[in-house]
Amino acid sequence: MAASSSISLYVHIPFCETKCPYCDFNTYAAIEPLMPAYVSALRAEIALWGRLLDSPHVDTVFFGGGTPSYLPADDIRSVMQTIRDAFTLAPDAEVTLEANPGDFSARKLAAYLDCGINRLSIGVQSFDDSLLRTLGRRHTAADAAHAYRQAADAGFDNISIDLMYGLPYQRIEQWQSTLAKTLEITPPHISMYCLTLEGGTPMEQWVEQGSMPTPDADIAADMYLMAQDEMRRAGYRHYEISNWSMPNMRSRHNLTYWRNMPYLGVGPGAHSYLAQCRFSAIKSPREYTRRMQAVPAAACDSPIRAKIASVPVVNDIERIDTTLEMAETMMLGLRLDDGIDIADFTERFGAPPSQFYADAITELERMELLHTQDDALRLTHRGRMMGNEVFSRFFA
Numbered sequence: 001m002a003a004s005s006s007i008s009l010y011v012h013i014p015f016c017e018t019k020c021p022y023c024d025f026n027t028y029a030a031i032e033p034l035m036p037a038y039v040s041a042l043r044a045e046i047a048l049w050g051r052l053l054d055s056p057h058v059d060t061v062f063f064g065g066g067t068p069s070y071l072p073a074d075d076i077r078s079v080m081q082t083i084r085d086a087f088t089l090a091p092d093a094e095v096t097l098e099a100n101p102g103d104f105s106a107r108k109l110a111a112y113l114d115c116g117i118n119r120l121s122i123g124v125q126s127f128d129d130s131l132l133r134t135l136g137r138r139h140t141a142a143d144a145a146h147a148y149r150q151a152a153d154a155g156f157d158n159i160s161i162d163l164m165y166g167l168p169y170q171r172i173e174q175w176q177s178t179l180a181k182t183l184e185i186t187p188p189h190i191s192m193y194c195l196t197l198e199g200g201t202p203m204e205q206w207v208e209q210g211s212m213p214t215p216d217a218d219i220a221a222d223m224y225l226m227a228q229d230e231m232r233r234a235g236y237r238h239y240e241i242s243n244w245s246m247p248n249m250r251s252r253h254n255l256t257y258w259r260n261m262p263y264l265g266v267g268p269g270a271h272s273y274l275a276q277c278r279f280s281a282i283k284s285p286r287e288y289t290r291r292m293q294a295v296p297a298a299a300c301d302s303p304i305r306a307k308i309a310s311v312p313v314v315n316d317i318e319r320i321d322t323t324l325e326m327a328e329t330m331m332l333g334l335r336l337d338d339g340i341d342i343a344d345f346t347e348r349f350g351a352p353p354s355q356f357y358a359d360a361i362t363e364l365e366r367m368e369l370l371h372t373q374d375d376a377l378r379l380t381h382r383g384r385m386m387g388n389e390v391f392s393r394f395f396a
């Protein structure tokens with residue numbers, strides 16, 4: 001990889017104080033004794049990638065998990081220092097840390113700011129205590145509001161909050177109330193996710209066994225429409241299917257994913273997309289930590305794919321051919337309100353989308369799910385509700 005190429009960096013922190021019953025992320029409770037060794041392993045992996053990729057430029061960093069705010073602030077500081085040593089971190093880099101509302105203290109927030117964290121993503125999920133209990137969250141609605149104020153008072157001006165809808169027991173009035181409380185605090189960025197009952201999670205089993213009601217898909221769709229209306233009225237830009245922002249406050253890190261641009265993920269289970277290869281790291285934090293104790297000499301002269309394969313925690317390397325890269329670029333780009341910029345697509349793939357997907361585009365325009373406007377292909381309002389129907393056409 002040329003030193004001038006820019007990438008985004010995802011840093012996985014696999015620790016949570018408790019495991020929420022709906023969550024299937026690669027994250028674990030009760031492995032806190034592993035933290036110090038894990039942080040050393042993570043720093044070793046970051047340093048190794050820095051050598052292998054020749055200190056690439058990094059525009060965005062995202063500490064996700066898991067619960068990065070559960071890690072001691074000094075550990076976040078030391079990981080940030082390793083990132084600065086290993087990569088060329090842009091002076092205006094967006095550096096986000098995911099946080100649980102119960103984890104903040106003034107000292108912690110000051111330490112984050114001091115080491116370069118400039119954006120927080122707070123997992124609020126709901127401003128309704130009964131639903132927070134249903135979700136098995138550790139915080140209350142009051143904790144969430146307090147955490148937001150603490151972060152803002154500490155000096156964070158770029159804060160995102162996550163909300164969830166389509167929950168078991170959730171009534172439309174509860175969602176309306178959560179939206180109203182969200183708009184009272186007016187965060188610059190809001191992500192809203194419909195609950196997915198993931199296989200193998202306790203919540204999926206409760207629903208399967210009938211001890212918890214199945215979330216109603218029609219009510220969830222009404223909640224989404226309500227969110228669209230409320231956010232628009234409040235002046236937010238609905239810039240991606242599940243994301244709203246104030247002007248110029250879009251998540252730069254997530255835009256990398258939606259534009260199908262290169263990113264490196266470090267830590268167990270983290271995914272990467274570099275040099276037309278998609279790969280992930282082994283999922284077990286313990287095995288990850290063990291393997292990163294004996295880091296091989298960096299094979300700096302090897303081709304990029306040999307370098308990727310030489311990292312001891314990497315597995316599942318998948319070569320992405322141009323056909324798949326184009327289809328994924330369509331699928332991800334159409335999630336954005338900007339849509340697919342036809343000139344950019346043409347520059348990247350040598351011809352406009354209409355040359356590769358003529359039938360699909362004609363059919364989707366006829367169904368009023370897609371339209372061409374201002375030299376970009378975009379989902380219509382209806383298309384946003386039926387994204388999967390649209391995206392599948394590009395993988396035929």
Ligand code: SF4
Nearest residue numbers: 016019020023065066
């Ligand atoms: S805090 Fe987040 S990452 Fe951790 S278990 Fe709950 S939902 Fe999953």
